Amino acid sequence: MEWYPIFLRExxxxxxxxxxxxxxxxxxxxxxxxxxxFGFGLxxxxxxxxxNYLAFLIPGLVAMSSxxxxxxxxxxxxxxxxxxxxxxxxxVQAPIKPSAIMIGEVFAGMIKGLFASVLIIAVGIVxxxxxxxxxxxxxxxxxNCFLFSNLxxxxxxxxxxxxxxxxxxxxxxxxxxxxxxxxxxxxxxxxAIKYVMYILPLTHTNILVRKAAFDYEGxxxxxxxxxxxxxxxxxxxxLIRNYSE
Amino acid sequence: MIEADKLSKSYGRVRAVNGVSFAIPNGEVFGxxxxxxxxxxxxxxxxxxxxxxxxxxxxxxxxxVAANPIEVKGLIGVVxxxxxxxxxxxxxxxxxxxxxxxxxxEIEAKIDGALQVVGLNDRRDSLAHHFSxxxxxxxxxARALLPEPKVLFLDEPSIxxxxxIRRQMWDVIRKTRIEGRTVVLTTHxxxxxxxxxxxxxxxxxGELVAxxxxxxxxxxxxxxxxxxxxxxxxxxxxxCKTREEAxxxxxxxTNGVTVRKSNLEDVFIKLTxxxxx
Numbered sequence: 001m002e003w004y005p006i007f008l009r010e011x012x013x014x015x016x017x018x019x020x021x022x023x024x025x026x027x028x029x030x031x032x033x034x035x036x037x038f039g040f041g042l043x044x045x046x047x048x049x050x051x052n053y054l055a056f057l058i059p060g061l062v063a064m065s066s067x068x069x070x071x072x073x074x075x076x077x078x079x080x081x082x083x084x085x086x087x088x089x090x091x092v093q094a095p096i097k098p099s100a101i102m103i104g105e106v107f108a109g110m111i112k113g114l115f116a117s118v119l120i121i122a123v124g125i126v127x128x129x130x131x132x133x134x135x136x137x138x139x140x141x142x143x144n145c146f147l148f149s150n151l152x153x154x155x156x157x158x159x160x161x162x163x164x165x166x167x168x169x170x171x172x173x174x175x176x177x178x179x180x181x182x183x184x185x186x187x188x189x190x191x192a193i194k195y196v197m198y199i200l201p202l203t204h205t206n207i208l209v210r211k212a213a214f215d216y217e218g219x220x221x222x223x224x225x226x227x228x229x230x231x232x233x234x235x236x237x238x239l240i241r242n243y244s245e
Numbered sequence: 246m247i248e249a250d251k252l253s254k255s256y257g258r259v260r261a262v263n264g265v266s267f268a269i270p271n272g273e274v275f276g277x278x279x280x281x282x283x284x285x286x287x288x289x290x291x292x293x294x295x296x297x298x299x300x301x302x303x304x305x306x307x308x309x310v311a312a313n314p315i316e317v318k319g320l321i322g323v324v325x326x327x328x329x330x331x332x333x334x335x336x337x338x339x340x341x342x343x344x345x346x347x348x349x350x351e352i353e354a355k356i357d358g359a360l361q362v363v364g365l366n367d368r369r370d371s372l373a374h375h376f377s378x379x380x381x382x383x384x385x386x387a388r389a390l391l392p393e394p395k396v397l398f399l400d401e402p403s404i405x406x407x408x409x410i411r412r413q414m415w416d417v418i419r420k421t422r423i424e425g426r427t428v429v430l431t432t433h434x435x436x437x438x439x440x441x442x443x444x445x446x447x448x449x450x451g452e453l454v455a456x457x458x459x460x461x462x463x464x465x466x467x468x469x470x471x472x473x474x475x476x477x478x479x480x481x482x483x484x485c486k487t488r489e490e491a492x493x494x495x496x497x498x499t500n501g502v503t504v505r506k507s508n509l510e511d512v513f514i515k516l517t518x519x520x521x522x
Contacts, residue, residue, distance in 0.1 A: 005345035009331065012342075016333055086329035093293055094346035095318035244297040245290055 002096040006104025010077075014112060027069055027116040031061045032123060038183055039127065048185060058124035059132045059209035060182035065120045066141055067202055070113030071148040071155070071173055074105055078156025079165045098241040102153060102233060109149025110142070117141055132209070136218050140208030143225045147201055150232035157239040181206035201228045246270055247292070247396060247427060252301035254287050261287040263451040264301070269444075271395075274418070274428040276438040278509060279448035285431035286326060288448075289400045292429070293323045305396055319347075322394035326401045326431075328381040332374035336365055336384055339373055340391060347392035359387035362417060379410035386417055397421055399430040403437060415441055435510045445509060449517040462512045470511055471495050473502045484511070 017023045039054045046053040082088040091101045124132065159165045179193075180186075180202035186194055197203050204221035211218045247269040254262045262284040269275045277285045290296035292303050294314045303310045310317045330339050337356060344352045360366040363383035373381060382402065389397060402418065403411040418441055422428055432438050438445050439459045446456040455462060467484035469491035475481050484507065485491040495502045 005342050008345065009334070009342045012338055013331070013333055085332070086325065086327045087331055089295055089325065089329060090343065091346065092295060093318055093321075093323055094343075095315050095348070096346060097315065243295075245295050 002100035003102075003104035003107065005094075006091055006101055007107050010104070010108030011111065014108070024119070027065075028119050028123070030068070031065045031120045034061055034064075034183075035123065035127060052128070054128045055132065056185075056210070057183065058120075058128055059137060060206050062117050062120050062124065062132075062137075062141065063144055063202060063205045063209050064177045064182045066113045066117040066144045067148045067177070067205070068173065069116035070109045070145045071152040072169065073112045074109035074149045074152025075155040075159070075165050075168070076162070078105060078153060079159045079162055082156065083159075083161065092240070092243055099237045101240050102150075102237045105153050106146060106149040106233070106236075109152055110145040113145035113149065114141065117145070134212050136208045136211035136214055136222075139222065140205045140225070143222070143229060144202070144205040147225060147229040147232060150229060150236050153236040154232060154239060157236065157243070176200050176202045201225055246304070246306065247275075247429065248304040249288065249292075250302045250304070252288065252291060252298050252303060254284075254291065254296060254298050260451050262291075262298070265448075265451070265453045266301075267446055267453060267456055269427060269429065271427050272422070272425055273443045274422050274430070274441055276442035276445045277429070277431045277448055278433065278435075278438045278445050278513070279431075280433055282450075283448040284451040285448055286400055287451075289323075289398050289429070289431055293321055293398050294318060319392075320395045322389035322392060322397045324382075324385045324389045324397075324399045324402055326404065328378070328385060330373040330381055330384060330388075333372060335370050335372055336360065336376070337369045339384065340388055343388045344391050349392050355391055359391050362390070362420070363387040364413065379406045382406060382414065383410075383417075386414065390421065394426065396427045396429065399428065401431055401433070403432070403434065411437075435508050438509055447509070447513055447516060449513070454516045455512065459509060462509060463507045466507050466512045466515045468507055469504060470507050471498070471502060471504050473498060482511075484515070 035057065039057050042053075048056045078088060091104075121133070155165055155168045159168065179197055180200045181197070182202070186197050186203055186206075189197060201224070204224045207221040208218055208225070214222070249265055249267050252262050252265045253260070265284070265288060277288060279285055287296060291298050292305065292310060294310060294317060297311065305317050305320055308316050308320075331342070334342070340356045340359060341352060343349075344355065349355055357366065360369055363386055365380060365383060365387065368376070368380065373384065376384065382405075386399075386402065389399075399418065403414045406414060415437070418428060418430070428441075430437075430441065442459065444456065444458050445462060447454050447462070455465075457465070467486050469485040469488055471483040471485060471491050471494045473481055483491075483494050485494055488504075491504045495504050
């Protein structure tokens with residue numbers, strides 16, 4: 001339980017942030033804009049696989065939201081804590097394993113990602129009568145939050161300034177939100193682009209969140225997500241272990 | 246015992262620490278004195294596992310810091326130069342998180358005791374960002390003392406504090422020493438080094454240029470300084486070994502002469518040709 005103090009610290013800070021309504025608003029505003037623009041606006045004239053576009057879009061928005069919130073909260077907080085507030089150094093100087101720091105940060109990131117996702121799920125349930133909460137959906141949501149929290153730690157560790165963190169977000173996270181099957185099915189893209197999209201982890205989350213039950217494709221996507229998560233976790237732990245100022 | 250063995254560290258082309266070696270016996274208050282950029286903080290960061298040296302090794306209680314960092318972290322407490330408290334947590338929450346990180350037993354009693362020692366027990370539930378700079382430094386010291394470390398590293402412990410609070414900090418550091426801890430502190434305050442430290446290492450441009458007790462270092466320079474401002478506004482100093490010699494020199498000079506005891510800044514100037522501040 002060496003990770004617990006790090007997790008506890010993040011949760012104490014998170015609780016204070018929640019008391020400011022700005023946090024709830026910032027966590028929900030982007031997906032709700034997409035829901036209104038794409039779902040209620042464009043979505044009225046679009047159907048996917050003969051079904052309602054809103055039913056297709058909402059699980060994707062949940063996946064995107066979980067990615068954005070897990071990743072952004074961890075990467076920017078860790079970066080600020082390391083470079084400006086120097087509170088990360090308190091963890092590095094504590095007699096705990098580097099993996100404990102990693103686990104504490106990642107679990108806290110997961111909670112933040114899941115919290116934002118629950119808000120979007122609630123909006124989705126109100127906006128669409130379709131049932132989208134399935135076993136693969138829950139599994140995908142959990143592992144997506146875990147995976148992108150790990151990636152958040154990596155970005156927070158390698159960024160040399162807070163501006164760097166925003167650069168990584170603009171070049172990797174934002175394009176991934178659009179090119180991973182959040183708003184349209186991957187198989188509608190040209191073959192070459194489709195292969196690139198299959199490299200992106202969020203694509204596999206989007207495949208899973210729309211499955212009613214695990215099938216062969218779902219298991220493959222789950223395996224890809226687990227591989228990514230393990231690789232990111234190992235690399236993040238490596239970065240913490242070799243931290244030097 | 247704390248030991249640095251030919252420590253070197255560069256940042257780009259800047260040699261921050263250059264082949265520094267010293268040994269500190271248990272229970273000593275040891276000061277690293279030097280101007281900004283002399284390498285003091287880099288040495289502290291190396292001992293406290295934040296910086297990996299380019300070459301050389303350091304040991305705490307015989308344990309190689311680079312080879313066994315987790316074991317070393319269990320022996321040390323650190324007050325960094327920056328106030329790295331969680332500003333959005335209360336004093337109590339800051340201390341509780343630190344206690345859990347360092348596996349402190351009987352946390353509640355220890356926190357109450359630590360807050361009492363630094364005179365912050367009435368601010369237990371205040372957010373850290375509502376604290377003045379001096380209160381934050383005292384809370385950092387309370388935090389570092391919670392795990393009852395064998396070695397306490399203090400990087401500029403009284404930087405930015407007003408004289409009264411500075412003296413309160415010194416009292417706590419003296420108490421720490423009485424409890425048998427080894428204290429390693431960096432400072433560029435002459436008075437702090439002279440009043441607190443059993444021995445002082447003088448650093449200049451990454452190199453250890455002298456190491457001894459404050460009294461011996463001053464005796465090396467000469468215990469008395471005769472000084473005056475010349476007509477061009479330049480400070481002229483004569484270093485004298487005895488009080489009698491100082492008064493003889495003073496009588497030979499014009500009005501406006503002062504005779505004073507030498508301090509560690511005089512030692513620094515003699516050794517490096519530069520002032521500390």
